[in-house]
Amino acid sequence: xxGDVLVIGGGAAGMETASRISDFNRNVILIxxxxxxxxxxxxxxxxxxxxxxxxxxxxNLKESLGSTKVLLGCYITSxxxxxxxxxxxxxxxxxxxxxxxxxxxxxxxxxxxxxxQEYGYGLYERVITNADLETRFKKGEGLGKDxxxxxxxxxxxxxxxxxxxxxQCSKLCCITAVKQAIELxxxxxxxxxxxxxxDLRMYGRGYExxxxxxxxxxxxxFIRGRVSEISQEQSGLVIVxxxxxxxxxxxxxxxxxxxxxxxxxxxxxxDYLSQQLxxxxxxxxxxxxxxxxxxxxxxxxxxxxxxxxxSGPKTLPEVINEARSTALSVNEYLNKIKNG
Amino acid sequence: xxxxxxxxYDPFVIPFTLGVIFIMLYLGTGTVRILLTLTRxxxxxxxxxxxxxxxxxxxxxxxxxxxxxxxxxxxxxLLGYMHASIAFGWFxxxxxxxxxxxxxxxxxxxxxxYPVFFRYFVMETSQTLRGAFxxxxxxxFLLIVLSGIALAIYKRFRSVRLGMKRTTRLKxxxxxxxxxxxxxxxxxxxxESFTADISGxxxxxxxxxxLMGSLVESTVYMDTLWWAYxxxxxxxxxxxxxxxxxxxxxxxxxxxxxxxxIKSSSSRDGFAESEIYSCSSCGICIDACPxxxxxxxxxxxxxxxxxxxxxxxxxxxxxxEQCLMCGKxxxxxxxxxxxxxxxxxKKRENFPDQIFDYNYLSKKHPEFxxxxxxxxxxxxxxxxxxxxxxxPQIYTSLFNIMDKAQIDYSFMDRDGSICCxxxxxxxxxxxxxxELIKANSELILRANAGILLLSCPICFKVFKENYSLNGIxxxxxxxxxxxxxxxxxxxxxxxxxxxVYHDPCxxxxxxxxxxxxxxxxxxxxxxxxxxxxxAESICCGGSLASRRFSQSERxxxxxxxxxxxxxxxxxxxITACPLCLRSFSKFNKRETLDIAQLAEQQMI
Numbered sequence: 038x039x040g041d042v043l044v045i046g047g048g049a050a051g052m053e054t055a056s057r058i059s060d061f062n063r064n065v066i067l068i069x070x071x072x073x074x075x076x077x078x079x080x081x082x083x084x085x086x087x088x089x090x091x092x093x094x095x096x097n098l099k100e101s102l103g104s105t106k107v108l109l110g111c112y113i114t115s116x117x118x119x120x121x122x123x124x125x126x127x128x129x130x131x132x133x134x135x136x137x138x139x140x141x142x143x144x145x146x147x148x149x150x151x152x153x154q155e156y157g158y159g160l161y162e163r164v165i166t167n168a169d170l171e172t173r174f175k176k177g178e179g180l181g182k183d184x185x186x187x188x189x190x191x192x193x194x195x196x197x198x199x200x201x202x203x204x205q206c207s208k209l210c211c212i213t214a215v216k217q218a219i220e221l222x223x224x225x226x227x228x229x230x231x232x233x234x235x236d237l238r239m240y241g242r243g244y245e246x247x248x249x250x251x252x253x254x255x256x257x258x259f260i261r262g263r264v265s266e267i268s269q270e271q272s273g274l275v276i277v278x279x280x281x282x283x284x285x286x287x288x289x290x291x292x293x294x295x296x297x298x299x300x301x302x303x304x305x306x307x308d309y310l311s312q313q314l315x316x317x318x319x320x321x322x323x324x325x326x327x328x329x330x331x332x333x334x335x336x337x338x339x340x341x342x343x344x345x346x347x348s349g350p351k352t353l354p355e356v357i358n359e360a361r362s363t364a365l366s367v368n369e370y371l372n373k374i375k376n377g
Numbered sequence: 378x379x380x381x382x383x384x385x386y387d388p389f390v391i392p393f394t395l396g397v398i399f400i401m402l403y404l405g406t407g408t409v410r411i412l413l414t415l416t417r418x419x420x421x422x423x424x425x426x427x428x429x430x431x432x433x434x435x436x437x438x439x440x441x442x443x444x445x446x447x448x449x450x451x452x453x454x455l456l457g458y459m460h461a462s463i464a465f466g467w468f469x470x471x472x473x474x475x476x477x478x479x480x481x482x483x484x485x486x487x488x489x490x491y492p493v494f495f496r497y498f499v500m501e502t503s504q505t506l507r508g509a510f511x512x513x514x515x516x517x518f519l520l521i522v523l524s525g526i527a528l529a530i531y532k533r534f535r536s537v538r539l540g541m542k543r544t545t546r547l548k549x550x551x552x553x554x555x556x557x558x559x560x561x562x563x564x565x566x567x568x569e570s571f572t573a574d575i576s577g578x579x580x581x582x583x584x585x586x587x588l589m590g591s592l593v594e595s596t597v598y599m600d601t602l603w604w605a606y607x608x609x610x611x612x613x614x615x616x617x618x619x620x621x622x623x624x625x626x627x628x629x630x631x632x633x634x635x636x637x638x639i640k641s642s643s644s645r646d647g648f649a650e651s652e653i654y655s656c657s658s659c660g661i662c663i664d665a666c667p668x669x670x671x672x673x674x675x676x677x678x679x680x681x682x683x684x685x686x687x688x689x690x691x692x693x694x695x696x697x698e699q700c701l702m703c704g705k706x707x708x709x710x711x712x713x714x715x716x717x718x719x720x721x722x723k724k725r726e727n728f729p730d731q732i733f734d735y736n737y738l739s740k741k742h743p744e745f746x747x748x749x750x751x752x753x754x755x756x757x758x759x760x761x762x763x764x765x766x767x768x769p770q771i772y773t774s775l776f777n778i779m780d781k782a783q784i785d786y787s788f789m790d791r792d793g794s795i796c797c798x799x800x801x802x803x804x805x806x807x808x809x810x811x812e813l814i815k816a817n818s819e820l821i822l823r824a825n826a827g828i829l830l831l832s833c834p835i836c837f838k839v840f841k842e843n844y845s846l847n848g849i850x851x852x853x854x855x856x857x858x859x860x861x862x863x864x865x866x867x868x869x870x871x872x873x874x875x876x877v878y879h880d881p882c883x884x885x886x887x888x889x890x891x892x893x894x895x896x897x898x899x900x901x902x903x904x905x906x907x908x909x910x911x912a913e914s915i916c917c918g919g920s921l922a923s924r925r926f927s928q929s930e931r932x933x934x935x936x937x938x939x940x941x942x943x944x945x946x947x948x949x950x951i952t953a954c955p956l957c958l959r960s961f962s963k964f965n966k967r968e969t970l971d972i973a974q975l976a977e978q979q980m981i
Contacts, residue, residue: 154959155767199928202963266766268791278793289793 040064040106041371043126043136045113045310048076050345050356051142052098057364059103063371066134067105070112074099076144082174084353085209085216086243094353108132116313122340122374137374138340138367139314141324142360143307145346148195148203148299155266156194156297163275163292164267166194166299167210170217184225185293189277190214191264192234196300205321207300208350211237212244214298215251222255230257231290233264233279241352260288267295301350314338323349334363340374342367380482381500381576389600390490393607396614397489403618404626407654411630414647419639426637438632443625444468448711452661453540455528460659460711462525464625469518477511493610496569497603501577512579519569520581522562530559543669545660545680550619557612558622564609568602624657628712631655641715644693644723645686652714656683662706662716667916668699670937671930679706679716686719695925697723701934702803702922703882708912724805733809738795738816757786757857758826758849762797762836764955766790771832771955774977775854781980782866787824795820799839803922810843818844830857832973834884834954835921841888853884855894855953855972862900869979875903876975877947879938879961880914881954894953894972901979902951908944915941917952919960935960943967951975 044055047069055067073079074095081091108128116126116139126134150158150166158164165173173179180188192214196207211234218230237259239245251257262280269275275295281288303322311318317325317337324343327335334342344363345356415423426432441447444465450457474492478485482499485491491498496515501508528539536544547555569578570585571593578586586593593599617623631651641649658680668674677699685693697720707717757779761772772788779786795817798810821829821844828850831837837853840846852860861867878898884890891911898904909915918934920926926934939961942950949968952958962969970978 152962154770154962157769160770160773200963202932266769268766268769276792 039135040066042138044140046142047074053360055105056101061368065105068108068111081171085212141343141347143347145301146304150297150299161269164295166297179224187229187292188294189292190232190296194297210298218257232259389604389607392611396611400614423637435636456539459528462521466518466522496576516579516581543663545658554616554620560609564606568606571599621658623654627654653687665705665709699925701916701920703916704886728805735812754827756826757828758824759830760789762833765832768955771971774973797836834881838883838887859893859897869901872902874948876949876951879952905945905947907942917957917960919956
């Protein structure tokens with residue numbers, strides 16, 4: 038199969054980039070390893086800060102794909118750049134794709150929370166992750182029929198944590214936790230909700246307002262201090278040990294549920310592709326831009342672009358904007374190689 | 378045999394004689410100083426060990442360790458031969474020299490230089506039986522020593538060939554002693570060769586004498602060479618106290634003291650001084666040390682610490698604080714210097730004792746469900762400790778096993794614990810830790826259990842060594858699971874996957890538990906060997922002991938250790954320590970499990 042552009046990854050970044058490049062009457066091929074387009078937001082129920090349903094966003098993104106050729110359940114087994122600056126990619130389906138440009142929209146991975154052993158994820162039933170909670174919201178289950186009395190959110194699980202080898206900030210979990218805490222409070226008005234944080238990074242428009250609302254309107258309690266360990270009572274309830282660094286004292290609290298805010302880490306599964314193309318990766322495993330200010334979506338290899346969270350944690354609006362700018366850069370590049 | 382020089386004296390013996398007198402006085406003073414620091418009890422123990430059958434063990438140790446260097450042979454045959462040939466060969470040269478004096482020139486008995494320069498003063502031909510016999514022996518041992526010296530010189534350039542990746546950096550005193558030591562034996566060979574036509578010689582010396590032809594006829598050359606030989610000996614003897622070769626005489630004293638059961642009680646003086654001066658700076662600990670994977674950290678290995686202690690350097694505390702206390706250098710040390718103990722003592726001497734407040738200890742009163750008042754030998758009291766609380770999968774698995782075996786157990790620190798005290802001890806707070814030990818002991822004794830069960834080898838070691846628990850059996854969970862299997866209370870099915878076992882420092886080297894974990898694993902999976910012997914297992918990098926290790930330096934240690942463990946490509950890695958589990962599971966691409974998790978998975 039031949040095309041101008043190959044987009045790897047059918048999440049928000051990949052879909053938006055593909056549709057915008059198609060707008061330039063380019064021949065775009067989009068491959069997605071899963072059987073459905075959408076990526077991580079498929080599992081999400083509603084999105085911060087205003088609670089827009091995630092499915093609406095996915096639907097809009099899919100509709101604007103236009104003439105893009107979509108290959109589902111496909112991934113690249115090997116890829117190479119030939120001398121004539123064309124790329125040849127071998128797919129698992131046996132098909133070969135020839136194209137002039139490749140875009141990495143490979144996204145991120147949620148930190149596997151069981152790696153943070155002291156939190157007992159996978160061991161205790163009532164310790165779940167942010168993604169698990171969204172799935173429950175989506176299915177309409179919430180945290181079960183019996184209204185929980187006390188719920189805790191643990192921020193920065195696998196983010197900004199040298200001990201687990203992830204130093205980067207995942208950027209969106211602070212606001213996601215606030216959003217999810219409010220949603221739970223709306224579902225269970227009598228539940229006490231605690232958020233254990235080390236910093237709250239409410240940098241986006243409307244985030245700080247939501248955070249203040251969480252405190253004043255929803256009476257969610259924010260405790261500054263990392264959780265040291267979680268254990269389980271015989272009844273199944275979970276005991277959280279933490280330090281309240283503002284009150285300067287250790288703290289132990291029994292909770293019905295604990296939600297771990299698993300952070301964003303790089304999708305190490307694609308390292309073989311970046312190796313084959315000699316793409317430069319940062320120490321955190323995300324793809325490096327050739328220029329972090331003006332050429333954020335260009336990589337060290339001409340014709341290979343990166344967009345979305347493949348180059349670091351990003352929020353959805355950022356991803357969408359970046360996808361559009363990537364489309365422009367790719368179009369410029371294609372014009373340039375055509376005109377020699 | 379006939380004396381060639383009537384008075385049995387020539388001025389060239391003066392440098393050597395002065396050297397011997399100097400070193401004898403030096404060693405005498407040093408020995409008396411060390412002996413004077415012994416307590417009355419230690420002194421009595423020393424006397425007892427000298428005037429009893431124990432003395433044979435001491436002699437055996439001296440023969441094996443000081444002369445034959447058996448332990449170095451075990452590491453590397455060439456390296457062992459190098460050490461043994463020089464030490465044993467030289468000893469035999471001196472010893473046979475004395476025999477010759479006693480047998481043939483009894484009137485010179487007690488003349489210091491006579492046995493060493495025997496060939497100069499006495500003439501004999503190899504035609505006679507005794508001449509041929511002794512000359513042959515002397516030439517043979519000289520040849521052995523020379524071969525050792527040749528290896529030593531070779532080792533300076535290609536140490537890898539003798540099994541050492543790194544060798545110790547030498548100080549000036551070491552270098553002077555080293556060069557004079559290298560000179561002594563070639564000079565002796567040539568000097569004896571030059572007199573071989575007068576005093577007699579054997580296959581080496583006589584042959585060289587013949588080859589030299591007319592040169593040997595000049596007495597000027599001959600005198601010069603005997604002077605040079607005597608001077609080389611003198612330089613060596615005068616440099617000895619300022620060099621690493623002090624280990625040769627000191628180690629004998631060390632063996633006497635050690636066999637009397639004496640241990641160091643200060644990081645520098647008394648027994649410690651004999652340990653410090655016994656370090657031969659061989660550098661075996663540099664390659665052994667897990668810190669050495671981080672290049673600059675190899676400067677903090679035991680050999681350099683001992684050197685700093687010897688010179689009373691102020692930064693020896695800083696160096697002591699680097700150590701991960703895995704004990705591998707102690708295990709491999711050919712002189713068996715307990716450098717970890719010296720590090721602990723150094724830290725203890727600088728520990729700020731007054732900053733602690735123990736009032737909170739009296740507030741801890743956990744309750745136990747067991748109402749029995751008399752101790753129950755079967756009942757198990759489980760103490761997780763802080764590290765196992767961070768790896769709840771270990772105790773969850775262990776409890777599932779104990780439930781299946783229908784064991785009556787209680788969880789002593791479900792709601793938080795008093796620390797076992799070992800982190801404090803490791804940072805030098807032995808006295809401070811006593812408070813914790815006291816509080817914990819009361820809690821444990823109140824529970825009336827027969828077995829105190831632990832998952833953390835760090836706790837296990839301290840409960841075994843620093844607590845007195847009235848006969849309560851202290852067990853690590855790997856031992857306990859093995860016991861349950863042996864008693865038939867649980868059954869494991871052997872899986873067809875392969876695993877490798879990592880010996881945690883404090884469980885293996887620290888507490889000598891090697892076989893039980895292996896028995897458990899062997900009944901649950903196919904056990905593969907790692908590239909290290911069990912006693913030489915490499916620290917996981919998570920050690921609590923070091924205050925001076927950054928996260929990335931720890932990572933290098935972990936990766937190095939993993940590389941050695943996975944050498945035979947096992948499917949899983951099994952360990953028996955919560956700290957090791959945490960360190961390894963971060964980086965290991967294979968599944969990493971605690972022994973309790975493995976046993977639970979394979980339980981039928």
